[in-house]
Amino acid sequence: MADIVSPLEPVYRRGAHGDRDGGSAVTLCETRPGSIVQLAAWPGREDAMRAAIRDATGFSLAQAPGTGHAEENRSAFGFAPGRWLVVDQIEGIGETLREKIGTDLGTVCDLSHGRTAISIEGEKAERVLSKLFALDFAIDAFPVGQAKSTAHHDVFTLLQRTGADRFELYVYRSFARSFWHLICASAEEFGYTVE
Amino acid sequence: MLIACPYCGPRDLSEFTYQGDANRTRPNPMSNDQSAWNAYVYERVNTAGDHREFWQHSGGCRAHLVVIRSTLTHEIKSVAFARETAK
Numbered sequence: 001m002a003d004i005v006s007p008l009e010p011v012y013r014r015g016a017h018g019d020r021d022g023g024s025a026v027t028l029c030e031t032r033p034g035s036i037v038q039l040a041a042w043p044g045r046e047d048a049m050r051a052a053i054r055d056a057t058g059f060s061l062a063q064a065p066g067t068g069h070a071e072e073n074r075s076a077f078g079f080a081p082g083r084w085l086v087v088d089q090i091e092g093i094g095e096t097l098r099e100k101i102g103t104d105l106g107t108v109c110d111l112s113h114g115r116t117a118i119s120i121e122g123e124k125a126e127r128v129l130s131k132l133f134a135l136d137f138a139i140d141a142f143p144v145g146q147a148k149s150t151a152h153h154d155v156f157t158l159l160q161r162t163g164a165d166r167f168e169l170y171v172y173r174s175f176a177r178s179f180w181h182l183i184c185a186s187a188e189e190f191g192y193t194v195e
Numbered sequence: 196m197l198i199a200c201p202y203c204g205p206r207d208l209s210e211f212t213y214q215g216d217a218n219r220t221r222p223n224p225m226s227n228d229q230s231a232w233n234a235y236v237y238e239r240v241n242t243a244g245d246h247r248e249f250w251q252h253s254g255g256c257r258a259h260l261v262v263i264r265s266t267l268t269h270e271i272k273s274v275a276f277a278r279e280t281a282k
Contacts, residue, residue, distance in 0.1 A: 065202045081202050081276065149255045
């Protein structure tokens with residue numbers, strides 16, 4: 001098993017930061033999933049791909065855009081027409097999916113090394129993300145499990161809501177350190193803890 | 196300006212990339228009809244009103260879209276996936 005080397009390592013400072021008056025209103029964490037796998041269905045094979053995702057992960061994803069599910073250590077969600085992301089703390093999920101998903105159905109692309117996963121949790125999580133992204137973060141507009149693709153300037157970001165006040169963010173590895181500085185600076189005024 | 200992506204819902208203009216006039220038709224790549232290529236490359240209808248154009252949701256789901264936009268008011272009349280509607 002290879003060691004995971006994080007692009008955030010030189011700037012990742014565990015502990016409490018920012019305005020300490022009211023304690024920490026958000027907690028930031030690099031979650032380091034062992035597997036981040038992107039699936040793409042050929043046009044017309046979307047339903048078959050969702051069935052294959054259900055076979056492989058147990059997550060039954062609805063047809064609606066951005067539908068997803070999340071559990072403690074794994075999740076799956078749609079983020080574009082005919083495209084899904086499957087994330088698991090365990091390594092090697094790409095191989096499992098490749099066995100279930102033939103080339104007649106679509107493609108399986110293991111991005112575990114190419115994305116950095118950051119979680120943000122806490123009472124001000126919505127507020128911090130609202131500073132970065134032009135999205136409606138209210139729970140009615142962005143329910144638990146739902147995912148959205150967006151960008152902060154050119155930093156393309158996938159967001160999934162995994163709890164009432166928790167979001168998982170996936171950014172390109174090469175942008176991750178810059179993005180981390182940005183999200184820390186954005187959380188400064190509320191006080192934040194890095195886990 | 197908001198564009199209602201058929202997948203993502205209404206999103207800010209800054210997430211989208213304009214990809215040009217969707218009224219023109221590309222000649223057959225094997226064609227050596229100079230006037231057809233000239234029309235495809237250079238001639239535009241320059242509509243004052245509803246204009247059919249390609250956009251990409253490049254800062255989102257990356258889908259290519261066909262948008263009908265009024266060039267007078269910027270009102271977006273319709274948005275659809277290009278793969279379903281492109282000529």
